[in-house]
Amino acid sequence: MSTKPAVNGAHKAAIRQENEEQILAAAERVFADFGFKGATTARIAETANVPKANVHYYFSTKEALYRRIMEDVCDHWLEAAMTFDNSADPALILRGYIEAKMDLSRLRPYGSRLWAHEIIRGAKFSSEYISTTVKSWLDSRVVAIRGWIAEGKMDDIEPYTLMYMIFATTQHYADFGRQIEIFNNDKPLTDAQFAEAKENVVRIILKGVGLT
Amino acid sequence: MSTKPAVNGAHKAAIRQENEEQILAAAERVFADFGFKGATTARIAETANVPKANVHYYFSTKEALYRRIMEDVCDHWLEAAMTFDNSADPALILRGYIEAKMDLSRLRPYGSRLWAHEIIRGAKFSSEYISTTVKSWLDSRVVAIRGWIAEGKMDDIEPYTLMYMIFATTQHYADFGRQIEIFNNDKPLTDAQFAEAKENVVRIILKGVGLT
DNA sequence: ATTTATCTTGACCGTTTGGTCAGGTTAAAA
DNA sequence: TTTTAACCTGACCAAACGGTCAAGATAAAT
Numbered sequence: 418m419s420t421k422p423a424v425n426g427a428h429k430a431a432i433r434q435e436n437e438e439q440i441l442a443a444a445e446r447v448f449a450d451f452g453f454k455g456a457t458t459a460r461i462a463e464t465a466n467v468p469k470a471n472v473h474y475y476f477s478t479k480e481a482l483y484r485r486i487m488e489d490v491c492d493h494w495l496e497a498a499m500t501f502d503n504s505a506d507p508a509l510i511l512r513g514y515i516e517a518k519m520d521l522s523r524l525r526p527y528g529s530r531l532w533a534h535e536i537i538r539g540a541k542f543s544s545e546y547i548s549t550t551v552k553s554w555l556d557s558r559v560v561a562i563r564g565w566i567a568e569g570k571m572d573d574i575e576p577y578t579l580m581y582m583i584f585a586t587t588q589h590y591a592d593f594g595r596q597i598e599i600f601n602n603d604k605p606l607t608d609a610q611f612a613e614a615k616e617n618v619v620r621i622i623l624k625g626v627g628l629t
Numbered sequence: 630m631s632t633k634p635a636v637n638g639a640h641k642a643a644i645r646q647e648n649e650e651q652i653l654a655a656a657e658r659v660f661a662d663f664g665f666k667g668a669t670t671a672r673i674a675e676t677a678n679v680p681k682a683n684v685h686y687y688f689s690t691k692e693a694l695y696r697r698i699m700e701d702v703c704d705h706w707l708e709a710a711m712t713f714d715n716s717a718d719p720a721l722i723l724r725g726y727i728e729a730k731m732d733l734s735r736l737r738p739y740g741s742r743l744w745a746h747e748i749i750r751g752a753k754f755s756s757e758y759i760s761t762t763v764k765s766w767l768d769s770r771v772v773a774i775r776g777w778i779a780e781g782k783m784d785d786i787e788p789y790t791l792m793y794m795i796f797a798t799t800q801h802y803a804d805f806g807r808q809i810e811i812f813n814n815d816k817p818l819t820d821a822q823f824a825e826a827k828e829n830v831v832r833i834i835l836k837g838v839g840l841t
Numbered sequence: 842a843t844t845t846a847t848c849t850t851g852a853c854c855g856t857t858t859g860g861t862c863a864g865g866t867t868a869a870a871a
Numbered sequence: 872t873t874t875t876a877a878c879c880t881g882a883c884c885a886a887a888c889g890g891t892c893a894a895g896a897t898a899a900a901t
Binding site (some may be wrong): 449450451452453454455530533534536537538539540544547548551552555572574575577578579581582584585586588589590592593595596597599600603613614617618620621622623624625626627 | 809
Binding site for chain 1 (some may be wrong): 847848849850851852
């Protein structure tokens with residue numbers, strides 16, 4: 418067997434990276450499906466196709482692995498958040514944000530479901546992150562919306578309610594994807610169906626707050 | 630000690646009923662907080678203030694207890710569903726249904742969170758219930774909405790999207806209640822705040838589908 | 842070629858879990 | 872009062888759990 422002629426320990430580094438990625442991907446799925454307590458390290462290992470002991474070689478504890486994945490999920494969440502700047506037309510901003518959140522639910526449903534587990538359980542691992550990073554982001558968006566209202570650009574609605582509505586509706590397509598699938602005659606939404614849903618969500622919300 | 634003079638075994642029956650209720654209430658909370666796997670019979674017993682063995686005296690297995698609670702939750706869900714008849718003005722019907730769902734999230738958050746756990750996990754225990762009872766109810770509502778659209782009473786939106794939006798938004802106040810609480814400076818929404826949210830949700834959705 | 846550092850893993854361990862059970866207490870029936 | 876049926880529970884058990892470890896395999900450094 419032995420080694421590729423790679424320079425400077427590149428092979429070992431590649432092994433480490435590949436194994437970590439494999440374990441993280443498996444853990445995201447398993448945690449999303451079963452929650453923190455319901456997920457077992459044995460199942461994560463099996464899903465990742467590595468022996469259980471190897472999971473603990475790369476991630477000291479189950480909790481460390483969980484925290485690491487929560488960080489990754491939050492990073493993606495912040496990415497979508499960035500589409501919500503306040504420099505342009507309110508209708509365009511809201512549309513862009515809703516579409517970004519819908520796409521995230523479509524492309525990374527496990528992350529959304531993991532987050533849902535975490536919050537339902539009482540946000541034990543993430544209450545600090547929510548009360549600092551997320552809250553300050555949300556509050557600044559609320560200020561922006563209040564500004565639009567004051568300028569007469571949209572209806573006088575309660576901004577938090579609007580934001581929660583966007584959170585809830587977009588994440589519903591990930592968190593309750595199984596239920597939607599059952600309602601859709603046990604078939605996942607096609608791309609066309611999902612695109613139609615996305616457009617309808619945007620339309621209803623924009624019109625609902627007087628931005629049409 | 631001994632017995633009240635109650636006729637015909639009424640005391641024993643009362644004991645049974647009270648214990649079952651106490652265990653069911655405790656189990657609903659614990660299952661909602663930790664999910665099926667995360668909940669432990671010991672914790673349920675502790676919450677219900679009975680010895681663990683007594684839980685198994687009244688409910689043979691953890692799964693039996695879980696199924697029983699799911700049934701109760703579904704019963705309440707159907708109650709709210711009944712407010713959505715199709716005999717009157719669309720705006721009044723939708724308003725009534727949204728308000729009933731919001732109230733349910735406020736008054737019985739545990740049930741909603743339990744349901745969320747169940748769906749996220751893949752609806753292992755309830756897929757049949759969803760694909761029969763719930764689906765046929767939902768489909769009939771969709772037909773009603775299509776009728777309203779055909780009559781020109783509201784905008785031409787995709788009815789399933791609207792229904793999912795209502796599900797998502799109303800249940801969000803239960804399922805993500807902890808997150809909302811954190812955003813609200815770590816204080817639960819007051820009755821006034823909740824009432825305002827409810828009114829805003831109704832207003833945005835009704836206007837969003839052209840029912841104002 | 843030898844040493845060193847990292848990666849790999851089957852076997853193992855203490856704890857927690859859902860569930861059982863024998864033996865007791867209490868209330869209703871006879 | 873005696874018998875019977877229902878209720879109660881501390882003590883227990885096998886299985887599953889998160890985590891450890893020694894010993895081997897592989898790759899990088901000397």
